[in-house]
Amino acid sequence: MRVVCCSNSGVSATLPSFPCPRFPPLIAISSIRFLNSTPLRSTASPRQVTRMASKNAQQDTRLARIASAIRVIPDFPKPGILFQDITTLLLDTKAFKDTVDLFVERYRDQNINVVAGVEARGFIFGPPIALAIGAKFVPMRKPNKLPGEVISEEYSLEYGTDKMEMHVGAVQPGERALIIDDLIATGGTLGAAIKLLERVGVHVVECACVIELPELKDLNNYIPMTITWCIEKLTDSINMKGNGRDRLGDKSLFVLIKGGA
Numbered sequence: 001m002r003v004v005c006c007s008n009s010g011v012s013a014t015l016p017s018f019p020c021p022r023f024p025p026l027i028a029i030s031s032i033r034f035l036n037s038t039p040l041r042s043t044a045s046p047r048q049v050t051r052m053a054s055k056n057a058q059q060d061t062r063l064a065r066i067a068s069a070i071r072v073i074p075d076f077p078k079p080g081i082l083f084q085d086i087t088t089l090l091l092d093t094k095a096f097k098d099t100v101d102l103f104v105e106r107y108r109d110q111n112i113n114v115v116a117g118v119e120a121r122g123f124i125f126g127p128p129i130a131l132a133i134g135a136k137f138v139p140m141r142k143p144n145k146l147p148g149e150v151i152s153e154e155y156s157l158e159y160g161t162d163k164m165e166m167h168v169g170a171v172q173p174g175e176r177a178l179i180i181d182d183l184i185a186t187g188g189t190l191g192a193a194i195k196l197l198e199r200v201g202v203h204v205v206e207c208a209c210v211i212e213l214p215e216l217k218d219l220n221n222y223i224p225m226t227i228t229w230c231i232e233k234l235t236d237s238i239n240m241k242g243n244g245r246d247r248l249g250d251k252s253l254f255v256l257i258k259g260g261a
């Protein structure tokens with residue numbers, strides 16, 4: 001999987017993971033990571049360089065606002081989970097608009113016909129993006145929710161399995177799709193959405209999420225390995241190469257914010 005973090009600017013924000021009191025206030029950003037920075041081309045004129053620099057600064061501000069509008073609630077829905085709560089992002093009209101705008105800016109010239117949103121939180125971000133880029137919105141639902149004929153795909157959760165469904169006829173072979181969800185953890189959910197669309201001949205251009213969580217199994221893997229290997233893995237993570245690279249196979253993933261484990 002290729003992971004792209006707000007690659008237009010080369011910037012993504014990082015959410016802190018820290019012990020919080022229950023229902024903490026809106027979090028502050030601990031750091032902003034500069035990733036995949038697009039080098040300024042030597043052929044750019046001074047005016048172009050200034051314009052690019054000011055665009056990057058504008059995107060930094062937007063990502064900082066988005067990151068600080070996401071609330072982290074420890075031990076929800078069960079002990080040990082740091083829940084990334086995007087409902088507080090929806091309360092901040094500017095941060096919500098910035099979130100939608102960043103996706104729209106990336107996808108509006110990509111000839112995308114379908115925005116597929118994953119239930120439930122992909123239904124929040126998907127429709128405004130679909131409307132803005134002139135694509136139809138297709139809901140990817142939990143089982144037994146869609147009334148018409150469906151195709152379905154089973155996928156693994158940490159414990160057990162789940163199923164995702166899509167209406168037959170909602171998409172056509174050859175269409176170009178963007179898959180939207182709020183968050184990627186194991187990648188099982190997005191993987192199922194990719195399979196469903198590809199089974200009916202749709203080209204999945206990219207998956208996009210607001211937040212990416214690091215894969216816990218990656219972190220566990222650090223423990224028994226050699227110090228050199230650990231340093232390499234950590235360097236990869238810092239450069240956004242290691243984390244979650246295999247979660248979606250070779251499919252590209254675009255994320256705005258890196259959440260803590």
Ligand SMILES: O=P(O)(O)OC[C@H]1O[C@H](OP(=O)(O)OP(=O)(O)O)[C@H](O)[C@@H]1O
Nearest residue numbers: 119120121181183184185186187188189
């Ligand atoms: O990458 P994964 O490990 O598959 O996890 C990510 C999924 O988990 C959450 O949804 P959840 O299943 O909690 O459903 P909900 O949005 O209906 O609450 C989240 O909104 C993603 O859809």
Ligand SMILES: Nc1ncnc2[nH]cnc12
Nearest residue numbers: 081082083084085183185
């Ligand atoms: N930590 C988390 N916060 C919010 N949604 C999630 N889905 C899976 N893990 C999650």
